[in-house]
Amino acid sequence: MSGPRGHRISVDVDARYLADQSDPGERRFVFAYTITIRNRGDTPARLLARHWVITDANGKVQEVRGEGVVGEQPHLQPGQGFRYTSGAVIETPVGAMQGSYEMLADDGVRFAAPIAPFTLAIPGTIH
Numbered sequence: 001m002s003g004p005r006g007h008r009i010s011v012d013v014d015a016r017y018l019a020d021q022s023d024p025g026e027r028r029f030v031f032a033y034t035i036t037i038r039n040r041g042d043t044p045a046r047l048l049a050r051h052w053v054i055t056d057a058n059g060k061v062q063e064v065r066g067e068g069v070v071g072e073q074p075h076l077q078p079g080q081g082f083r084y085t086s087g088a089v090i091e092t093p094v095g096a097m098q099g100s101y102e103m104l105a106d107d108g109v110r111f112a113a114p115i116a117p118f119t120l121a122i123p124g125t126i127h
Contacts, residue, residue: 008041009113027091031120039076045105052099057092095120
């Protein structure tokens, strides 16, 4: 979380492996992640943009930037949350993602809501 007390966004992530969409023989490993963004501050704020850094076990990095999430730019009142599911495709059974959301608070302040690193992994590959 960052910014003054009035600007606090929490980000929770639940990632899972999609075996039915993956093809390990073709080095295609598909993961879905469900994100819950919640406004923990006391100022309403809109999610303007996203920035993801996706790294596979070979060190290959994909950077993804774009407006909003799943075609929306949710405007979160204090205490309000927004949940969505998206996906990532990497070339190894294990990888990691991290990033940030660019937020614009109703008081005109732009701030970043960091997304802490989380692991993408086929169940049983990490001990």
